[in-house]
Amino acid sequence: MKKATGILVATLFPILSAGTARAVELQGGLGLTAYGSSWRGDVGGGGMLHLGVRFSHVIALDFLGWESLARVDRRVNTGLTFGVVGYLPREGTRPFARLFAIHQHEEGLVSVEESPATVALGIGAGIRHRVGAGLSLGAAVPVTKGEKSVWSVTPRATAIYLPDPLGPKLYFGVESTFGFDMVL
Numbered sequence: 001m002k003k004a005t006g007i008l009v010a011t012l013f014p015i016l017s018a019g020t021a022r023a024v025e026l027q028g029g030l031g032l033t034a035y036g037s038s039w040r041g042d043v044g045g046g047g048m049l050h051l052g053v054r055f056s057h058v059i060a061l062d063f064l065g066w067e068s069l070a071r072v073d074r075r076v077n078t079g080l081t082f083g084v085v086g087y088l089p090r091e092g093t094r095p096f097a098r099l100f101a102i103h104q105h106e107e108g109l110v111s112v113e114e115s116p117a118t119v120a121l122g123i124g125a126g127i128r129h130r131v132g133a134g135l136s137l138g139a140a141v142p143v144t145k146g147e148k149s150v151w152s153v154t155p156r157a158t159a160i161y162l163p164d165p166l167g168p169k170l171y172f173g174v175e176s177t178f179g180f181d182m183v184l
Helices: 002-017 109-114
Strands: 024-037 043-055 059-070 075-087 094-108 128-145 149-161 170-183
Touching: 024 059, 024 149, 043 075, 043 170, 059 094, 075 109, 075 128, 094 109, 094 149, 128 170
Parallel strands: none
Antiparallel strands: 024 043, 024 170, 043 059, 059 075, 075 094, 094 128, 128 149, 149 170
């Protein structure tokens, strides 16, 4: 364990302490998601929100959430994820990997129609609360650059695993957000 910690520190210290890499950036974006699940014929899609803070152009802590409609059981899925993102420190297009924890609400459309205001809060009738983990691979592709900000399109591929038997165990999807990174 001590050896692994030492290797991690030796690897990250030069990146995080470099004179040009001390910026803290706010991240935000809106986007779309489309996915399939391990249930036969189950596909869905919806809108998403991304918020984050990136340190030293390399590591970010973020929130990504979505509301989507899925085909099987005509259900609404609310995904709430918190993740750690590692970016390759380079100019231009920035590839990344995101590891995240997810809390997902799955609720039949009938229940949503009865009480639409409670969907995102997870307190409606018939909601299945599920937890799991996921991995996304993608790239932030700059569209325009200002003095302290960069606007980017960020496509990503995502896999999610939810181990309980209440719904599909696996989700696979593609997402894209349009957003910004702003240096503080």
